[in-house]
Amino acid sequence: MIRLILSDVDGTITHRDRRIDVAAIEAIRKAIGRGILVSLVSGNVIPVMYGLEVFIGLNAPAFAENGGCYIMKEHVEAFFSKEKPEEFLRHIERITSAYGIFSNAWRLTSMGFGMREDDEERVREEAKKFGVTVTNSGYSWHILNPGQDKAFAFRKLMEMYSLEKDEILVIGDSENDMPMFREAVHSACVGTNEVLMSMAETVTSGKNSSGFVEALGKYGIV
Amino acid sequence: MIRLILSDVDGTITHRDRRIDVAAIEAIRKAIGRGILVSLVSGNVIPVMYGLEVFIGLNAPAFAENGGCYIMKEHVEAFFSKEKPEEFLRHIERITSAYGIFSNAWRLTSMGFGMREDDEERVREEAKKFGVTVTNSGYSWHILNPGQDKAFAFRKLMEMYSLEKDEILVIGDSENDMPMFREAVHSACVGTNEVLMSMAETVTSGKNSSGFVEALGKYGIV
Ligand SMILES: [Ca+2]
Ligand SMILES: [Ca+2]
Ligand SMILES: [Ca+2]
Ligand SMILES: [Ca+2]
Numbered sequence: 533m534i535r536l537i538l539s540d541v542d543g544t545i546t547h548r549d550r551r552i553d554v555a556a557i558e559a560i561r562k563a564i565g566r567g568i569l570v571s572l573v574s575g576n577v578i579p580v581m582y583g584l585e586v587f588i589g590l591n592a593p594a595f596a597e598n599g600g601c602y603i604m605k606e607h608v609e610a611f612f613s614k615e616k617p618e619e620f621l622r623h624i625e626r627i628t629s630a631y632g633i634f635s636n637a638w639r640l641t642s643m644g645f646g647m648r649e650d651d652e653e654r655v656r657e658e659a660k661k662f663g664v665t666v667t668n669s670g671y672s673w674h675i676l677n678p679g680q681d682k683a684f685a686f687r688k689l690m691e692m693y694s695l696e697k698d699e700i701l702v703i704g705d706s707e708n709d710m711p712m713f714r715e716a717v718h719s720a721c722v723g724t725n726e727v728l729m730s731m732a733e734t735v736t737s738g739k740n741s742s743g744f745v746e747a748l749g750k751y752g753i754v
Numbered sequence: 755m756i757r758l759i760l761s762d763v764d765g766t767i768t769h770r771d772r773r774i775d776v777a778a779i780e781a782i783r784k785a786i787g788r789g790i791l792v793s794l795v796s797g798n799v800i801p802v803m804y805g806l807e808v809f810i811g812l813n814a815p816a817f818a819e820n821g822g823c824y825i826m827k828e829h830v831e832a833f834f835s836k837e838k839p840e841e842f843l844r845h846i847e848r849i850t851s852a853y854g855i856f857s858n859a860w861r862l863t864s865m866g867f868g869m870r871e872d873d874e875e876r877v878r879e880e881a882k883k884f885g886v887t888v889t890n891s892g893y894s895w896h897i898l899n900p901g902q903d904k905a906f907a908f909r910k911l912m913e914m915y916s917l918e919k920d921e922i923l924v925i926g927d928s929e930n931d932m933p934m935f936r937e938a939v940h941s942a943c944v945g946t947n948e949v950l951m952s953m954a955e956t957v958t959s960g961k962n963s964s965g966f967v968e969a970l971g972k973y974g975i976v
């Protein structure tokens with residue numbers, strides 16, 4: 533029985549263009565109304581997650597920076613530091629097309645960046661040497677500390693709410709959701725990333741937010 | 755003819771408890787779909803307004819800190835400084851029950867605070883002496899620079915989009931909306947603040963976000 537939903541944000545409760553789907557908001561509120569915990573986990577920053585927490589009316593932490601920190605009722609908890617990610621960003625800015633993104637001003641535990649596609653392999657190699665992780669949310673690239681990922685958020689929620697893995701439904705669309713899909717018993721892929729689709733328990737026919745709403749239907753939540 | 759809607763956020767496109775109303779989001783999207791510019795102006799901070807801009811899909815700037823700054827497509831413009839508001843906050847923290855609020859960490863041009871009700875008169879007197887303004891959003895108190903208010907946002911939008919005052923519809927619920935209601939030809943009050951109600955062209959029968967949707971109907975926008 534699902535007691536907690538852990539969902540990605542961009543491309544999962546939003547349309548592809550990042551506009552939030554009102555049907556996803558309503559589905560989340562119905563789930564909360566039935567006593568299910570709803571937590572979000574995104575590559576986005578704490579103040580944006582704070583906005584989502586307040587405007588949606590969440591009842592569980594909203595994790596930012598791919599699980600590196602969370603906010604709940606104006607309380608922020610950070611589990612990692614941005615020092616190493618910042619160093620690595622400066623390094624790849626020097627040697628590749630990589631550039632930091634504007635929301636980095638609000639980051640506590642990671643860095644975000646963009647780059648030309650042909651630099652991907654080189655940046656991944658450099659990350660390995662440097663001892664950081666790079667992952668793609670489908671909207672931007674992220675530099676994370678070792679152990680910092682959405683699986684960390686999954687395990688943190690298990691601990692906070694004394695949950696078993698099979699009591700959590702994980703929903704996402706992109707590469708950066710793979711760590712939590714690896715931990716999950718129940719997972720729904722709403723995107724088209726082939727690796728994530730192969731890891732998922734359910735691949736929705738609708739994509740993005742319509743897939744999110746479909747998944748909540750399939751798991752008997754709404 | 756209304757070419758731009760300038761709306762408050764908390765208590766206006768949200769329910770009283772600050773959860774965003776999906777009907778207000780849909781009404782905004784319909785207005786945008788008809789070519790109307792939709793701008794938000796709130797006491798809240800830039801990254802929260804950035805979240806709203808992206809998740810709603812706004813087509814005009816989202817003003818933060820009661821008009822002191824705005825964000826539009828990842829570009830932030832600040833028109834005031836937080837130096838004087840910070841000084842004043844430290845002053846009233848020393849001599850009254852006032853305390854800074856957690857979102858101050860993300861403020862650029864103002865400070866937010868809470869206090870016991872019986873300190874209101876004293877804080878207003880001190881503000882006058884100090885040369886800052888204090889105003890209430892219905893959710894928290896705000897310390898603003900001289901000239902910093904939602905009327906500033908109204909005039910900035912007139913300039914940016916070459917609008918006449920009668921082409922703008924202003925919507926709000928609280929004391930901090932009074933400056934833009936003073937500038938406006940067309941205004942709808944969706945709250946119960948008696949002064950704002952007396953200033954408004956329209957007082958909606960529905961309150962908060964249901965009043966917002968009602969106002970857009972009354973003005974022939976949706
Ligand atoms: Ca995503
Ligand atoms: Ca470079
Ligand atoms: Ca308000
Ligand atoms: Ca004090």
Ligand SMILES: [Ca+2]
Binds near residue numbers: 935936938939941953
């Ligand atoms: Ca007027």
